[in-house]
Amino acid sequence: MNSKRDIIGEQGLQFFGKMSATISHEINNALAIINENAGLLQDFTLMADKGMPLDPERLNSLAGKVIQQIRRAEGIIKNMNRFAHSVDEPGKSVNLSDIAELMAALSGRFASMRGVTVEPKPAAVPVTITTNPFFLENLIWLCLDFAMDAAGPGNTIDIITVKTENGAQIRFARVEDLAKAPLDKFPSEREKALLDTLKADLVSDVGAGALVITLPRYIDT
Amino acid sequence: MKNLLIDDEEELVTTLAERLSFRGIDADWVTNGEEALKKVVAQCYDLAVVDVRMPKMSGLELKKKMAEECPNLKFIFMTGHGSEDDYKEGAAEAGAAYYLVKPVNIELLIEKINEVVKG
Numbered sequence: 001m002n003s004k005r006d007i008i009g010e011q012g013l014q015f016f017g018k019m020s021a022t023i024s025h026e027i028n029n030a031l032a033i034i035n036e037n038a039g040l041l042q043d044f045t046l047m048a049d050k051g052m053p054l055d056p057e058r059l060n061s062l063a064g065k066v067i068q069q070i071r072r073a074e075g076i077i078k079n080m081n082r083f084a085h086s087v088d089e090p091g092k093s094v095n096l097s098d099i100a101e102l103m104a105a106l107s108g109r110f111a112s113m114r115g116v117t118v119e120p121k122p123a124a125v126p127v128t129i130t131t132n133p134f135f136l137e138n139l140i141w142l143c144l145d146f147a148m149d150a151a152g153p154g155n156t157i158d159i160i161t162v163k164t165e166n167g168a169q170i171r172f173a174r175v176e177d178l179a180k181a182p183l184d185k186f187p188s189e190r191e192k193a194l195l196d197t198l199k200a201d202l203v204s205d206v207g208a209g210a211l212v213i214t215l216p217r218y219i220d221t
Numbered sequence: 222m223k224n225l226l227i228d229d230e231e232e233l234v235t236t237l238a239e240r241l242s243f244r245g246i247d248a249d250w251v252t253n254g255e256e257a258l259k260k261v262v263a264q265c266y267d268l269a270v271v272d273v274r275m276p277k278m279s280g281l282e283l284k285k286k287m288a289e290e291c292p293n294l295k296f297i298f299m300t301g302h303g304s305e306d307d308y309k310e311g312a313a314e315a316g317a318a319y320y321l322v323k324p325v326n327i328e329l330l331i332e333k334i335n336e337v338v339k340g
Contacts, residue, residue, distance in 0.1 A: 025274075028301045028323060029230055035324035036236035043243050065232060112229075112276045153277060 007193040008135065015138045016087075022109045023080045030073040037066050079105050086133040091219065093130045096161040096168050097122035103140045104159055110145070115153030118144065121160045127168045130218040131198055139194040140170065142187075143202070143211050147172040150181035167217040175209045222338060223264065224248035227257045227283065228272040228299065233323075237270075240327050246334060254278030258286055265291040268337055270330070273300040295337045297330070299323055 041062055048054045082102055097120070104120040111118045140159075147157050151174070160171040175181075187195065187202050195202055201214040224241070226248050228234040234250040241248050249266075251257045254275060260266070269287060271280040278286075284296055301323045319333055 025301050029233070032301060032323040032325070033230060033232045033236070036233055036240065039327055040236055040240055043240055047243070069232070113274070115277050 004193040004196060007190050008197060011190045011193070012134065012138055015141055019083060019106050019141075020080075022106065023076060023083075026076045026109060027073055030069045030076065033069045034066050037062050037069070075105075083137070086137055090132050091130055092133055093128055094133050094136070096127040096129060096170060096215075099133065099136060099140065100159040100161050100170060103137055103144065107141065107144050107148075111148055111157075114148050116148045116151050117156040118148070119156055119158050121158050123161045123163060125163065127161050127163045129168050129215055131215060132219070135194050135198055136215070139191065139198060139200070139213065142191050142194070143170075143172055143213065146181065146186050147175045147178075147211055150178050151176050164214070167215045169215070170213045172211040173209065175211060178204065178209045178211075179206045222246075222268065223266040224334070225257065225260055225266045225269045226250040227252075227254070227269060227275070227280070229253060229275045230272075237325070237327075237330075241331070244327070244331060246331065254283040254286070257283055258290070261287050261290045261294070266294055268295050268297065268334060270297045270299060270334075273298050295340075297321065297333050297337060299325055 041059065044052075044054060044059065044062075079102055083106060101120045101122065104118045107118055144157070144159070151157050155176045156174055158171070158173040160173055162169045162171065183204050183206070186204070191202065194200075195213075199216050199219050203212045203214070204210075205212060224246060226234050226238055226241075227250070228237075229252050231252050234252060238248045238250045248270075249260060251260060254277060257269070257271075261269075269284075271283060273280040275283070280298060287294055297319045299321050319337060321330060321333065
């Protein structure tokens with residue numbers, strides 16, 4: 001049987017690879033649109049050479065679309081950078097709402113492929129804990145992955161961060177059909193290994209259609 | 222010749238359609254599998270240029286359903302991933318020659334369209 005460390009290490013690499021792949025896909029989509037718009041600008045220039053008048057409004061609109069995609073790519077790269085730096089320190093003070101927002105953004109493509117919408121609901125006040133950010137992101141992804149499958153197409157999952165007396169909670173709410181999900185296989189060894197390392201608990205509240213991670217305010221890493 | 226472009230990125234598919242029209246190739250476009258199926262039920266197309274990975278219905282699943290409606294419909298696949306898995310799937314379905322990685326070179330796409338039509 002694999003040790004907890006092996007499970008976390010292997011799972012962590014898979015998670016990092018999966019997120020890297022979706023980020024590269026998203027950047028590539030933005031580049032593909034920029035490519036088409038630049039190509040169209042080139043087409044207009046060639047046609048202008050042949051005497052067709054240029055339409056400044058159209059050119060301006062195309063330039064606007066290029067700028068829009070550059071901003072989209074900037075946002076993706078910013079998230080990629082935040083995600084990449086989450087492995088820098090094994091223990092760090094983190095704002096849970098920020099991490100939930102990051103994971104919702106990184107999971108966007110996976111959610112969209114399943115017809116699911118993920119909405120982070122930040123806490124009214126900052127919820128800060130000291131934990132291993134990368135392991136926490138990995139755990140959030142695994143819960144979200146399970147919740148998206150359970151929710152099914154056309155549904156929305158809320159990620160709610162809440163401050164508690166001894167730490168914090170992350171609730172994956174509005175998970176339709178959670179009762180029909182394979183809860184006998186979840187959490188599996190990989191989620192259990194992460195929960196153990198993060199000193200966290202995971203509860204499936206079938207009645208409320210929610211998965212709830214409870215985290216301590218501080219873990220000694 | 223009737224062409225249909227299918228990609229969930231509307232900005233991409235509309236611009237591609239316009240650029241093709243400048244080169245004498247008219248193409249309708251849609252942004253998901255359901256709309257594509259409605260189009261082929263209404264009329265048979267000669268060629269579909271399909272994104273491999275789309276929400277709800279993948280390009281390959283869509284290909285099977287479209288081919289049931291229009292048995293003579295030919296396909297070119299596009300992918301944003303360019304991963305080995307995508308390539309295997311797309312190439313196996315479409316033939317390696319008709320599998321393009323985004324950003325797509327329009328002249329290469331036109332070359333492939335002409336090959337598919339002649340072939």
